[in-house]
Amino acid sequence: MTDGTREADREVLRPHAEQEYAQELARLAELDERPRPPGWKLSPWAVTTYLLGGELPDGTVVTPKYVGPRRLVEVAVATLATDRALLLLGVPGTAKTWVSEHLAAAISGDSTLLVQGTAGTPEEAIRYGWNYARLLAEGPSERALVPGPLMRAMRLGAVARVEELTRIPSDVQDALITILSEKTLPIPELDTEVQARRGFTVIATANDRDRGVNELSSALRRRFNTVVLPVPASAEDEVEIVSRRVAQLGRALELPDASTGLAEIRRVVTVFRELRSGLTEDGRTRLKTPSGTLSTAEAISVITGGLALAAHFGDGSLRPGDIAAGLQGSVISDPVSDRVVWREYLETVVRDRPGWRDFYQACRDTAL
Ligand SMILES: Nc1ncnc2c1ncn2[C@@H]1O[C@H](COP(=O)(O)OP(=O)(O)O)[C@@H](O)[C@H]1O
Numbered sequence: 001m002t003d004g005t006r007e008a009d010r011e012v013l014r015p016h017a018e019q020e021y022a023q024e025l026a027r028l029a030e031l032d033e034r035p036r037p038p039g040w041k042l043s044p045w046a047v048t049t050y051l052l053g054g055e056l057p058d059g060t061v062v063t064p065k066y067v068g069p070r071r072l073v074e075v076a077v078a079t080l081a082t083d084r085a086l087l088l089l090g091v092p093g094t095a096k097t098w099v100s101e102h103l104a105a106a107i108s109g110d111s112t113l114l115v116q117g118t119a120g121t122p123e124e125a126i127r128y129g130w131n132y133a134r135l136l137a138e139g140p141s142e143r144a145l146v147p148g149p150l151m152r153a154m155r156l157g158a159v160a161r162v163e164e165l166t167r168i169p170s171d172v173q174d175a176l177i178t179i180l181s182e183k184t185l186p187i188p189e190l191d192t193e194v195q196a197r198r199g200f201t202v203i204a205t206a207n208d209r210d211r212g213v214n215e216l217s218s219a220l221r222r223r224f225n226t227v228v229l230p231v232p233a234s235a236e237d238e239v240e241i242v243s244r245r246v247a248q249l250g251r252a253l254e255l256p257d258a259s260t261g262l263a264e265i266r267r268v269v270t271v272f273r274e275l276r277s278g279l280t281e282d283g284r285t286r287l288k289t290p291s292g293t294l295s296t297a298e299a300i301s302v303i304t305g306g307l308a309l310a311a312h313f314g315d316g317s318l319r320p321g322d323i324a325a326g327l328q329g330s331v332i333s334d335p336v337s338d339r340v341v342w343r344e345y346l347e348t349v350v351r352d353r354p355g356w357r358d359f360y361q362a363c364r365d366t367a368l
Pocket residue numbers: 065066067068090091092093094095096097098099205232241245296297300
């Protein structure tokens with residue numbers, strides 16, 4: 001990469017993982033002496049270290065990207081070193097997309113070979129399309145063919161990503177079966193095929209809550225090893241995840257240092273965990289649960305939004321008043337039932353909790 005591109009990378013709103021962590025990846029590659037599967041930029045060990053963080057023999061610190069059970073990451077990485085594809089499953093906000101991007105960046109150095117699954121994803125997105133002007137002018141030819149991300153990944157021997165696999169209509173999903181079982185993509189119009197180079201594999205993500213939307217066919221499911229990403233095990237883990245990510249986003253957005261906001265981060269995480277589980281931290285009070293997910297990812301945006309308020313309209317430190325609106329906004333996604341749940345929580349738990357008076361007041365003042 002030239003200095004010119006680096007400069008350009010800094011200007012983009014959201015660099016790809018392989019751009020943002022280019023230095024860590026380069027260092028890992030240099031020091032990595034373990035065997036690399038064909039087509040891989042790093043050994044499975046180094047990929048795991050990139051994801052979970054660690055210190056390299058030369059003192060380079062690799063920042064953790066994912067906070068969670070090591071075994072789970074090892075299983076995911078080991079799967080990709082076989083001929084099976086990987087399915088990351090979990091409720092929203094459990095870092096499925098995040099982990100898939102970082103795995104692709106570490107394994108192939110390219111996380112951009114991506115199909116976004118929706119109810120409207122056409123078969124061309126999985127296979128290939130045509131440049132119609134050329135197709136009409138010249139007939140079907142290699143030049144008129146527009147390869148999709150999977151075809152490009154097959155040619156490169158790289159990781160392709162399929163987001164929200166279960167939202168894709170079943171007949172379109174089926175286009176993946178040949179690709180995954182035969183590692184071949186036929187192009188009948190040209191009487192030819194693309195054979196995947198070594199290193200090609202697929203990481204798909206799917207939302208637990210979408211189960212039943214477009215259930216994976218058993219033929220397709222057999223091609224995947226499934227790894228379920230859990231919600232953070234403890235409040236400390238979740239606070240760590242939120243602080244790290246907020247600090248990172250804050251730097252990119254040039255917001256004030258998030259470390260001043262640790263107390264508020266703890267507070268948001270506590271509220272989210274209690275409402276999610278329907279039980280207060282001390283286990284004493286049962287709570288009604290709101291309809292939304294209250295994911296870690298939402299906690300991250302509540303804090304980031306609060307930091308922006310603090311930076312632009314406050315004195316730069318994060319205070320209860322900066323998070324009250326954002327927090328209530330995420331809790332109350334259904335304006336009727338969730339408002340009742342929130343009111344009850346506010347009056348029975350928040351009001352009398354030691355040290356939470358200012359937060360209680362801020363929520364009352366910004367009552368939604
Ligand atoms: N266990 C975790 N470790 C690190 N980051 C996490 C974790 N859980 C959530 N996050 C953060 O929350 C966000 C999760 O978003 P995303 O990957 O889009 O979730 P999903 O695809 O599962 O809905 C990411 O920005 C990520 O940084």
